[in-house]
Amino acid sequence: MKAAILESAPGELIVIDDVEHDAPGPREVVIQTAAAGVCHSDLHYMQGKYRTRLPTVVGHEAAGVVVDVGSDVSYVAPGDHVITCLSVFCGTCEYCLSGRLVLCSKRGTRRARGQKQRLSRGGEDIHQFLDVSAFAERMLVHENAVAKITPDLPLDRAALLGCAVTTGMGAVGRTAQVPIGASVVVIGAGGVGLNVIQGARIAGAGRIIAVDRLDSKLATAIDFGATETINASEIDAVEAVKDLTGGGVDFAFEAIGLKETTEQAFAMLRPGGTAVVVGMIPLGTSIELPGVDFMFEKRLVGSLMGSNNFRTDMPRYAQLYAEGRLKLDELVSARIGLEEVNSAFAQMEAGSVARSVIVF
Structure with a gap:
């Protein structure tokens, strides 16, 4: 073969x-x-x-x-x-x-x-x-x-x-357990990031902000459920998210796998918020975060393959597709x-x- x-x-x-x-x-x-x-x-x-x-x-x-x-x-x-x-x-x-x-x-x-x-x-x-x-x-x-x-x-x-769907959808539903009405930012609108976005939409998130450096990807993010977009090649994404939300989001998802964007995701949180690392950060990379932020109950968590239970998750996603709810x-x-x-x-x-x- x-x-x-x-x-x-x-x-x-x-x-x-x-x-x-x-x-x-x-x-x-x-x-x-x-x-x-x-x-x-x-x-x-x-x-x-x-x-x-x-x-x-x-x-x-x-x-x-x-x-x-x-x-x-x-x-x-x-x-x-x-x-x-x-x-x-x-x-x-x-x-x-x-x-x-x-x-x-x-x-x-x-x-x-x-x-x-x-x-x-x-x-x-x-x-x-x-x-x-x-x-x-x-x-x-x-x-x-x-x-x-x-x-x-x-x-x-x-x-x-x-992989792509299970990783993105699971990061929202299983790892973070995003509740209805929550504010969400997703850094990276590639294959996995788009599934984080539609996972947040299906979960009932109130605001879903997509961050990327390409307008074409941001346009696709809107189709998948983003309510707002930020082109990180044009403006400071962290400050833009804080301005849009009045201080930060409930959940930030990093879907690229970089030190810089992981630190940005954490910086985009409001007090009590959770940043979820979905991307694969290269071996040997260290993440630097301001220690004082943990005093405000901000959290940084990892997500491996969307914390999946794939034998039950995948048939459910297939059903969502059949119903026209999953792209x-x-x-x-x-x-x-x-x-x-x-x-x-x-x-x-x-x-x-x-x-x-x-x-x-």
Whole structure:
């Protein structure tokens, strides 16, 4: 099968090559990939900002159809439509048993070192990326890395539920638990930021301020539910938010992954407010905050994949889409072939797209 392989990082292009997947072991499933979103998280690993074992088949946001299952698989069967998620869970660790599946230790969900790995090329192991490796014509994953959906949901849209939607919507509904009428600012109107914005709209937030440096993205943010926009390339975003709100917002979401914007998000809060870091801040980065602000009960919290419980969250998001309340069609900037993946990452780095989707 054809797959997109990252052989070294940083600075290397992805190579399209033939790889093989092993037969499914106990609790493993083989999925015919239908579509996979091109996510900024992959770019972080390609740029060396985060580390992964190489070579690896990248990609983690996908949807497809189950074609084979191993022994002991009970959740899915061949023919089922599924979404993959990197938040694979074991179901037995302390985090899983206390309801925080996103922090799972992943015990027993991966093949052990020294054991034949799920992917190979010419007899040599290819490492699995984020427990998924979605940029391939087929995926071999643990059954707890998938969520079932109904066949009527288009798979090129369903793929986006696996990361962008779950991360943004979950940051609002699960991590921050934004109440009706709250004031919200979202820094970054890319794929994840747009889902934070529509998550705030669905939650009933009173004011939703979008901050970005591109007018085109800010226009899209309005379509997704922003009530006001600020172009950070033209004015001081922190002062603008304070002026608009009379002192600050209840919730600030950082959806880029930078030191500067994280500190800005915290500075945009009113007393008692909460800043949520949704973006992936590069390894080794330290955040500096004024200590006195904690005297006013301001909080800074992290959000991993929207604090999701994806087996229950994704079907609910699919229902919201079916009801016309969740925008998925508008998130897709382009549908591309696997061989166009390097161009898609270049466009993403330039900030010109919300989400490219590889269609197999």
